């Protein structure tokens with residue numbers, strides 16, 4: 001039987017483990033920290049699609065569609081809620097973008113609706129009447145990602161996947177070496193280690209992109225959908241050191257998650273209250289009632305981002321039995337089921353459900369590892 | 379706001395530190411989250427005595443402009459890189475800066491999930507006493523107290539003095555156990571105090587070696603069932619229950635500042651009360667639970683050191699005795715083994731997020747518990763369930779994150795930092 005090692009039990013590793021165990025592979029997951037404890041636990045869990053570099057749209061689209069099926073399998077406790085996204089339109093230019101986006105969604109069979117300011121005000125009564133309108137995507141959902149990762153792993157273990165709590169310190173041609181010196185053998189090794197993949201493969205063009213998030217006390221009804229400014233995609237593509245956009249959605253218990261910002265190449269996980277202030281300035285401007293709402297907590301997470309903005313999914317050119325799955329940037333939760341499909345296709349040599357070429361590693365590695373994110377900063 | 383010495387926490391330790399620094403001529407700021415000074419003990423009942431005199435000193439130094447006091451001022455942001463703090467007062471969020479800092483954030487009560495502990499009418503013993511001090515009607519009301527140690531005995535005698543119908547006081551250890559601890563590490567004063575409290579309580583049915591097994595009631599406390607070490611048991615009707623199984627230090631500010639802590643969770647200090655960071659001192663319950671005498675003395679040492687003044691040798695010697703007392707006291711205050719073994723599966727451990735003991739079972743560590751069950755993610759940020767899980771499973775839920783107390787979004791949005 002083909003032996004597969006999966007490094008990392010975030011949403012990506014857990015999804016791969018389940019998919020591969022279902023397909024009958026002998027799977028061993030190796031992870032050190034708590035399940036879903038890194039980016040997966042820090043993220044917003046918004047299952048959505050937006051425009052980006054080549055292939056980003058397609059991967060997110062595939063992931064989002066698969067989530068609808070996965071959610072049924074993994075419910076009830078992953079808190080999958082179809083709250084819908086309102087892409088808020090700040091200006092004329094964004095209006096044109098929203099139109100284009102709507103057409104693109106329509107071509108993919110998504111339901112959408114272009115709301116005028118009056119209709120927007122009806123759906124979100126506490127939103128300040130500032131926007132020219134919104135593009136409504138009713139089937140977008142939110143999910144509680146760390147629990148989803150846990151459930152996926154449980155499912156994988158029910159299919160005889162093994163779980164080993166250890167830190168991988170090196171990749172070998174035929175497996176991995178753990179801290180302490182033990183080696184595990186496998187036919188394939190899936191590197192789903194998030195941003196920490198660069199520790200194992202310094203030639204990966206992966207850099208951390210730190211984000212801050214805040215959570216408020218319960219304010220049921222204050223916000224009803226996932227509210228995201230149309231300027232959000234621009235922050236994702238931004239080359240500037242720091243960028244941010246209005247992004248707020250309710251958790252099922254009525255708490256609000258408030259984001260989101262990006263900083264290139266910051267490894268420090270300690271939250272900086274100044275970022276909280278920045279995000280809240282924006283959020284209070286658009287939801288005035290938020291000003292009197294208590295914020296309970298702030299935290300950070302590190303998105304794994306590639307230099308060219310495309311995820312890195314596929315065999316490593318040097319060792320084809322190392323299958324890399326990282327650099328989903330801010331859409332790794334959404335993309336996870338689709339990433340698992342691609343990984344499964346590589347390992348079983350089957351036809352993938354979508355074109356894998358945008359994500360392949362060939363020609364994208366850093367010849368000189370010191371050019372990639374400085375591992376010294378770890 | 380900028381001070382030479384900033385004292386955080388205005389309980390006995392903080393007051394004592396602030397006075398010691400201000401007396402040396404430093405410009406001192408003293409702030410506390412609570413609306414009134416005095417921390418867990420509150421204002422003094424008489425003007426004489428060391429604590430009463432301390433308050434007169436506070437007033438005097440304040441009048442001379444050497445000491446500035448900020449009540450209702452909670453530290454919500456702190457950092458490992460600078461001595462700058464975000465301080466929340468009603469309607470404001472201000473930056474406080476300092477050259478030296480004394481942390482005196484004290485301790486809070488450890489709650490224990492005795493079956494039925496979430497019923498209205500169940501309090502911490504300290505909380506119950508504070509309510510009565512503020513004028514809550516207690517006279518003639520049947521009360522049961524359960525827990526361990528001096529705070530339990532003190533509150534029991536105080537409540538009965540206020541006219542409460544003290545049905546039962548369940549002390550988890552035997553008088554022998556307490557006496558041998560006091561003889562080994564106590565002072566004569568403490569022994570005399572203990573004997574006086576016990577004597578005063580005897581008629582009020584002080585039961586040794588006993589602990590509660592269930593608090594019963596339908597929407598409100600109605601009765602309590604108890605057992606003792608010899609297997610005797612009983613049930614007694616009551617309206618209020620006060621539980622007192624020790625205190626846990628408020629280390630949140632210290633943790634944001636990344637100060638070193640001992641394995642049992644107290645802030646580590648040297649003989650000068652200096653923490654792992656130069657210019658940052660800690661005093662009082664934060665460094666070990668030892669009551670007023672320890673808090674006052676440590677505050678004095680920390681305050682003088684922060685002001686650059688020397689500390690007399692006899693103080694240090696006395697301080698090491700206080701430390702020894704604190705370290706012997708801690709294990710006796712924690713809930714005994716039997717109490718830790720009988721947690722009901724359906725018992726709610728995290729009251730903010732409604733997480734039951736059974737939901738926590740499959741988790742293997744604190745961060746997992748937090749992520750998977752949302753335990754400790756509510757408004758109190760794990761201040762109640764964190765110490766319970768620490769004791770039950772040896773978990774640390776997580777390090778604190780800003781803000782340390784819930785903070786209105788509108789105020790935070792104006793924060794500029796340094």
Ligand SMILES: Cc1cc2nc3c(=O)[nH]c(=O)nc-3n(C[C@H](O)[C@H](O)[C@H](O)COP(=O)(O)OP(=O)(O)OC[C@H]3O[C@@H](n4cnc5c(N)ncnc54)[C@H](O)[C@@H]3O)c2cc1C
Nearest residue numbers: 008010011012038040043044046168194211301332333334
């Ligand atoms: C602030 C923020 C908001 C976000 N919002 C969203 C959103 O709304 N929607 C969305 O789809 N995505 C969002 N994301 C992105 C998403 O969270 C990530 O893309 C996704 O979680 C990545 O999952 P992962 O499993 O690849 O990586 P991770 O979750 O980082 O998991 C990697 C795991 O591998 C383990 N590991 C690493 N190295 C080793 C080793 N050597 N040995 C053993 N174990 C190892 C780590 O401990 C970790 O648990 C957000 C991210 C952030 C930071």
Ligand SMILES: Cc1cc2nc3c(=O)[nH]c(=O)nc-3n(C[C@H](O)[C@H](O)[C@H](O)COP(=O)(O)OP(=O)(O)OC[C@H]3O[C@@H](n4cnc5c(N)ncnc54)[C@H](O)[C@@H]3O)c2cc1C
Nearest residue numbers: 387389390391411417418419453483484504662663669670
């Ligand atoms: C009911 C009761 C009776 C007692 N009786 C006796 C007795 O008879 N004899 C005896 O020796 N001892 C007694 N004690 C114990 C005594 O009160 C404590 O030992 C003493 O108060 C400890 O002083 P402290 O300054 O270390 O901490 P505390 O008194 O706990 O003060 C700490 C202060 O820090 C503040 N604080 C915490 N975090 C923050 C923050 N982030 N920002 C701003 N402020 C903050 C709190 O609001 C608090 O006011 C009693 C305690 C109680 C509760």
